[in-house]
Amino acid sequence: MRDRHRLRAALRWTAVVTVFAAFGAGTAYGITSMERTDVPGLATEPDGRWDYPRITRPPLPAGAAPYDHEDPASVHAADLRALLLPAPAGATEDRKLKGEDGWLPVEDFLSVFAEKADRAEVKQLMTDHGLRHVAARGWTAPDGTRTRIFLLRFATAEVGDTVYGRLTSYGSPTYALAGTERVEFDERFPSAADPRGVTRYAYDEPKPRGGEHVRQAYLRAGEVVALVVQSRKGTADAVPFQQTVTLQGQLLS
Numbered sequence: 001m002r003d004r005h006r007l008r009a010a011l012r013w014t015a016v017v018t019v020f021a022a023f024g025a026g027t028a029y030g031i032t033s034m035e036r037t038d039v040p041g042l043a044t045e046p047d048g049r050w051d052y053p054r055i056t057r058p059p060l061p062a063g064a065a066p067y068d069h070e071d072p073a074s075v076h077a078a079d080l081r082a083l084l085l086p087a088p089a090g091a092t093e094d095r096k097l098k099g100e101d102g103w104l105p106v107e108d109f110l111s112v113f114a115e116k117a118d119r120a121e122v123k124q125l126m127t128d129h130g131l132r133h134v135a136a137r138g139w140t141a142p143d144g145t146r147t148r149i150f151l152l153r154f155a156t157a158e159v160g161d162t163v164y165g166r167l168t169s170y171g172s173p174t175y176a177l178a179g180t181e182r183v184e185f186d187e188r189f190p191s192a193a194d195p196r197g198v199t200r201y202a203y204d205e206p207k208p209r210g211g212e213h214v215r216q217a218y219l220r221a222g223e224v225v226a227l228v229v230q231s232r233k234g235t236a237d238a239v240p241f242q243q244t245v246t247l248q249g250q251l252l253s
Helices: 004-034 104-112 116-127 155-166 238-252
Strands: 134-140 146-152 199-204 212-222 224-233
Touching: 104 116, 104 134, 116 155, 146 238, 155 212, 155 224, 199 238, 212 238, 224 238
Parallel strands: none
Antiparallel strands: 134 146, 146 224, 199 212, 212 224
């Protein structure tokens, strides 16, 4: 009789141990299968990146071939307006940059440059090289950072490369933007972030600055030249600028 009681007790304890072991294994599996940011206490600290929507390339016209950065003759078949980076979550969009039917007048684009003589020179540059369209988008983030993106489309990649070369140089851009004091090449911008087939010059405004800190980058992908400008009173953080430039480059690549 005592042996039966001992056997039943042993079986009950075995069952309890088995249940807790299964529960522990299930918990471990649940944690290891979750994203790090989903586990309380293991969330990654914010690094300043903005919450952009999922980036997808726009549809192509029927029968059109996708842009091939390895083909010198390839151009973007997608609508230029659809190649603009969307605004991140919480941002207030700048409706003035929408233009008419999404096309920005050249004069509105030229207003980003500080000097009247520069504006006239860039306008002539655009005319001489057959600028086809300007598409633009802008927004202001909750922290006050203002972003403006301009996409300029030319007939061929060769023309786009020529214009890009006239607007940029290693040390500083050819033409100063409004609100900038001194500008220098941004050595801290990670070149590993550049998408394949996209040429990029990024510039920063060192101290002492004026009322705003301005960051800017020129990109070229085929026949499209892009200008990305971010500005903010005090300091314009590097991380959202690098993120914005990289994502816009991915859309063009």
